[in-house]
Structure formats: structure tokens, C-alpha cells
Amino acid sequence: MQQKPCDIANSYDREDLLASSRGELFGPQGPQLPAPNMLMMDRVTKMSQTEGEFGKGLIIAELDITPDLWFFDCHFPGDPVMPGCLGLDAMWQLVGFFLGWIGGEGKGRALGVGEVKFTGQILPTAKKVTYEIQMKRVVNRKLVMGMADGRVLVDGKEIYVAKDLKVGLFQDTSKF
Numbered sequence: 001m002q003q004k005p006c007d008i009a010n011s012y013d014r015e016d017l018l019a020s021s022r023g024e025l026f027g028p029q030g031p032q033l034p035a036p037n038m039l040m041m042d043r044v045t046k047m048s049q050t051e052g053e054f055g056k057g058l059i060i061a062e063l064d065i066t067p068d069l070w071f072f073d074c075h076f077p078g079d080p081v082m083p084g085c086l087g088l089d090a091m092w093q094l095v096g097f098f099l100g101w102i103g104g105e106g107k108g109r110a111l112g113v114g115e116v117k118f119t120g121q122i123l124p125t126a127k128k129v130t131y132e133i134q135m136k137r138v139v140n141r142k143l144v145m146g147m148a149d150g151r152v153l154v155d156g157k158e159i160y161v162a163k164d165l166k167v168g169l170f171q172d173t174s175k176f
Helices: 014-021 070-074 084-101
Strands: 043-048 058-064 107-112 115-118 128-140 144-154 157-170
Touching (some): 014 043, 043 084, 058 084, 084 128
Antiparallel strands (some): 043 058, 058 128, 107 157, 115 157, 128 144, 144 157
8 A cells, every 4th residue: 555645754844845846745646836936835844634723634834034035025115025815825735735745636726715814914024934724624535625724923923814724636627
């Protein structure tokens, strides 16, 4: 029986994440992370299938913040701030990564989010963004789908909360 990625590793460095963006980490049928510049994390420090608030899985990942990150130049000139949608996308990326980690196959697509609240911002003076994803449910049928709650912290302070993040893995996206 072939081992699943979750049987092999529970943390991933930048090179592993780049391998995922090339389709090499979870195999040719596994979901991919986006490539830079849209790859919104530098490392995944923890993955578990049984931990987390709901006992269905936990993902913790980090992004190092430097003033030269691409989005600070264009969002906004003279008032640089990381777009909130990039933090939201990072949470979707991590739900899809989890689905590949447990052996799911297909192309990942964000399916929605129930609620998002922004209560802070990520400035070029910040040092580190931490993403925490609490898996709530995984459906593994014709469609592989994950549902999770997530939060984004900047230098330890919670600034975004998302409820019911949904990501699906599709064998065929031509009619999506």
C-alpha cells in the first residue's frame, strides 16, 4: 500500500512548497499550491489530522514579511498594506494543501467562505504572519472537499478570522 504524504511529514519548508507548486510534492494527480508571487506562505510548521478545535485537523503556516514584498509597492503607493484578500487566499491555499496531504487528488479550487472579519492590517514593518487553520470537515467522495475555520495573526496578534472556508478538488475543471 502506498504511503500518503501525511504518513511521511507533518511540516514543510519553502523548497517543499515550491515543489508543490510544480506538482511534485503530492504526485501528478495531487493538488498544487500556486507559484510565487501568489504562494502566500514560506513554511508549514505543523500539520495534524487529529488536532485542532474540531479534532479534524490543524495546519499552522508562516509568511515572513519584508518591506520589499511585491504587494507593498502597488497596494497602496505611499500607504503600503498587504491586501486582505491575499491572507484569505492563503487560508484557502492551506485547506487545499491539507486535502493533498491526506491523499486527495484533483485540481484545487476555492468554493467560498461563510464569513470573514478583518480587524487589523499587515504593514511592511511587520515581521511574521501566522496562519492557523482548524479543519471542520472533509468529504471524500466524487468531489473531495474540505471545510475549515481560519485565522491570520501578524506578530502574534489576530487580525483576520474566516469561518467555513471551503475548497474542493476537481478531476476536471473545464466545466467549473
